[in-house]
Amino acid sequence: MIQTHRGNRTHIVITGRCNTGKSTILNCLTGQMAAIVSDQPGTTADPVSVPFELLPYGPALFYDTAGLDEPGELGLLRRRKSFKIIDKADLVILALDERGLGSQENDLINYLKKLDTPVLAIANKTDIRPLNSEDENRLRQLGIKTVQISLKEKIVPAFLRETILALMPAPETEKSLVADIVPPHGLVVCVIPIDSSAPKGRLILPQVQLLRELTDHNMLAMTTQPATLTAALERLNAQPDLVVTDSQTVLEVARALPPTIPMTTFSLLFARLKGDFKLQLEGAQVINSLRPGDHVLIAEACSHHAQEDDIAKVKIPRLLEKYVGGPLNVAFTTGGDFPDDLERFRLVVHCGSCMLTQRETLRRLKRCVIADIPVTNYGMAISFCQGVLERAAAPILARTGL
Numbered sequence: 001m002i003q004t005h006r007g008n009r010t011h012i013v014i015t016g017r018c019n020t021g022k023s024t025i026l027n028c029l030t031g032q033m034a035a036i037v038s039d040q041p042g043t044t045a046d047p048v049s050v051p052f053e054l055l056p057y058g059p060a061l062f063y064d065t066a067g068l069d070e071p072g073e074l075g076l077l078r079r080r081k082s083f084k085i086i087d088k089a090d091l092v093i094l095a096l097d098e099r100g101l102g103s104q105e106n107d108l109i110n111y112l113k114k115l116d117t118p119v120l121a122i123a124n125k126t127d128i129r130p131l132n133s134e135d136e137n138r139l140r141q142l143g144i145k146t147v148q149i150s151l152k153e154k155i156v157p158a159f160l161r162e163t164i165l166a167l168m169p170a171p172e173t174e175k176s177l178v179a180d181i182v183p184p185h186g187l188v189v190c191v192i193p194i195d196s197s198a199p200k201g202r203l204i205l206p207q208v209q210l211l212r213e214l215t216d217h218n219m220l221a222m223t224t225q226p227a228t229l230t231a232a233l234e235r236l237n238a239q240p241d242l243v244v245t246d247s248q249t250v251l252e253v254a255r256a257l258p259p260t261i262p263m264t265t266f267s268l269l270f271a272r273l274k275g276d277f278k279l280q281l282e283g284a285q286v287i288n289s290l291r292p293g294d295h296v297l298i299a300e301a302c303s304h305h306a307q308e309d310d311i312a313k314v315k316i317p318r319l320l321e322k323y324v325g326g327p328l329n330v331a332f333t334t335g336g337d338f339p340d341d342l343e344r345f346r347l348v349v350h351c352g353s354c355m356l357t358q359r360e361t362l363r364r365l366k367r368c369v370i371a372d373i374p375v376t377n378y379g380m381a382i383s384f385c386q387g388v389l390e391r392a393a394a395p396i397l398a399r400t401g402l
């Protein structure tokens, strides 16, 4: 069986106060004893994840998290960790018990409303006491679907599964990288630098994805390193329909190509595929008004060993500081980390998000929009600082009506 990448599974996150039955819900829904259940508050410390085929919907990843009301310093740390998972949720299951809604639930609901994350309230332990009518009405007014159940006998009622299925987000729309930009049977030249940061013996995901899409659409693909680009073009009896380059060689490629040949970068194509192309393009323009000393966040969605001339840690800060004319206060995040205090930044420069789903990427962009902080991506920032963003964005803007 072809395994579904964790990033492509729909994330369902169970949260709520301690002892509301979150772990019981996880175990009952997935039919596994994945999380420890006990009447001791604070039993679940770290998030527990369980991959599950939610039929007929498809692959999902259920998460159980620590209680929102765990006291003390440790409780705060666990809450932060839980929120990193909640930020990734496509659906949040809010577990309630006989205590009903409290301040933790209200704060969480307000937060999720801002992110447009769907919420299902499970009022558990109805064998002790059903949810009070005041809370029931409040949840209804907030547009939050509520199911009342008892899992004392560990039996999941059929209507709970049906309600979860009904709330699952629609599958992500299949967008194309270049198929709507390049004419049928068009030729795309892919510029792939093999430098010290290139993985040994393989291509990276954006390059593989582009080559696969071109093949799927019966388009023609030619690959070259930057140094052999001119020689590659000389072998052709017509101009290519598009040249796509790694952002790190965008200036070199722009200089080597006559202005009549449309060119763009993998980063720009990925901004359109996964993110919000216009928002991120506008975000890049903010580099113009950055001043030395401004705070800039560089956010990378997965962690890897920092290399000598690391794009996030070295190259982008160097380019930005050169453009701005002085040192900036640059902060970095990797993996699931994304700061709570985005307001202190003047700009967020996010990676290309190739390993994130569209929903995850859009949720991160939304967090920036809510904080009123401009956001762009690595490649756009690099192209902007080198004066070639307009040219690299042109083929996408011209042919997609963005």
Ligand SMILES: Nc1nc2c(ncn2[C@@H]2O[C@H](COP(=O)(O)OP(=O)(O)OP(=O)(O)O)[C@@H](O)[C@H]2O)c(=O)[nH]1
Pocket (backbone or CB within 6 Å): 017, 018, 019, 020, 021, 022, 023, 024, 025, 036, 037, 038, 039, 040, 041, 042, 043, 044, 045, 065, 066, 067, 095, 124, 125, 126, 127, 128, 149, 150, 151, 152
């Ligand atoms: N009476 C009753 N007890 C339940 C029900 N569901 C769960 N429990 C019990 O409630 C206690 C807490 O359940 P858990 O699933 O561990 O709760 P939790 O929310 O994961 O708790 P923490 O991990 O501590 O945050 C356990 O003793 C469960 O057996 C229910 O519907 N009715």
Ligand code: SF4
Pocket (backbone or CB within 6 Å): 300, 301, 302, 303, 351, 352, 353, 354, 355, 356
């Ligand atoms: S998700 Fe971001 S950090 Fe991870 S490989 Fe893709 S571009 Fe790089």
Ligand SMILES: [Mg+2]
Pocket (backbone or CB within 6 Å): 022, 023, 024, 035, 036, 037, 043, 044, 064, 065
């Ligand atoms: Mg638990």
